[in-house]
Amino acid sequence: MFRNKEGDYFSYSEKIILDFSTQTPYNIYSNVGESLLREIVAPTHCPSCSSPLVWENDQLFCYNTSCESKTYKLIEHFSSTLKIKGLGPSSIQKLRITSIPQIYELSLGEMVEALNSEKLAAKLFEEIQDSKKVSLSEILPAFSIPLIGKSAASKLCSVVSSIYDLNEEACTKAGLGPKASNNLLTWYNTMFLREYKWLPFSFESNEVVSVIEPKGVVCISGKLTSFKTKAEAEKVLISKGYIVKSSLTREVTILVNESGLESSKTKKARDSGVSITTNLNQLLGN
Ligand SMILES: [Zn+2]
Structure with missing residues (x-):
């Protein structure tokens, strides 16, 4: 309810639209003329929960965390972001969900009773279980x-x-x-x-971009003595943080030559300042 200068009350729904979105719960828009807007006395208390409102950047906020209007918006936003089908405003009310954790506390039996449909309840129950997988x-x-x-x-x-x-x-x-x-x-x-x-989420992300600098870029030349196969050696090198190249490209910083034979690769590496090692185990610190 709002009051004009004369002290008459009128319903806000006639003159004003209130935006109950969680971020700007009391962003007041006027669909009437400026003159009327000036006469309006801003509400001091939340029309939904009667908590005192706080001005912030020309907007009024309800800071009551259990305010019903805010709570419903919060749950609706949660459900729609996680794409939980069937958990819209009407089922949220029917299920009497007033906090996010409650979504995951509902039993199938409670859902059947509240939604009055076994089919709908079973579908929603599955959707909710499914939503737990998100990253x-x-x-x-x-x-x-x-x-x-x-x-x-x-x-x-x-x-x-x-x-x-x-x-x-x-x-x-x-x-x-x-x-x-x-x-x-x-x-x-x-x-x-x-x-x-x-809440039943891992709260983990698997999207972390590796920021570990490679220890070096390795190229293996000729036969190995410390490992049976090149593939085996490569596996160990990669696990220790090296990058392995099959040919002597410009990025290569270490050439492994356990045979000791002066191959063309070795010569090329020596000429371009690539460090040469004759013992892979030594390089790996084994
Ligand atoms: Zn409120």
Whole structure:
């Protein structure tokens, strides 16, 4: 309800549209003339939960975390981001879901009863179980953290492999701005550690780009004495962080020549300043 200067009450639905999206719950748009807008006294309390509203950058926010309007939007956004089919606004209400963890606490029996359909319940139950497979980059944008959408999440997941690695340094490395970083870390220290860490997700990412510098680029020339086959030696070299090339390309930094024979490859390597080793085990530190 809003009040004009004269103190008359009128319903906001007639004159004003309220945007209940989680990020700007009280962004007030007017579909009426400027003159009327000036007469309107902004609400001091949330029409949904009656909590006091807070002004921030010309917008009013309801900071009550259990505000029903906000909660429903949060769950809807979570469900749609994870593409849980059948968990739209109406089933969220029917199932009386008021927090994200509750989605995963529902039993099939409870769903059948609330949705009044075995078929619908079974489908939704399966969808919910399926949603547990998502990776960190898919789940982060689902939590309605301001400024943390798909793009920020995928940047983050290229530098951290687990949600527990999130810190200021990781955010900077991922190229997140100070506001986004602050939003994310605040959410992590409050909502995540208090409530969401128990959710049935791995909270891991498998998208981390390897940033380990190769120890060297190796080319093997001739027969080996320390390994039975070249393939075996290559496997060990790769596992120890080397890159293996079959021919003496420009990137090669180490030439392995265990036979000791001065092959054309060895000569070429020597001429171009490539280091030559006659003992692969020594190189590997075995
Ligand atoms: Zn509220």
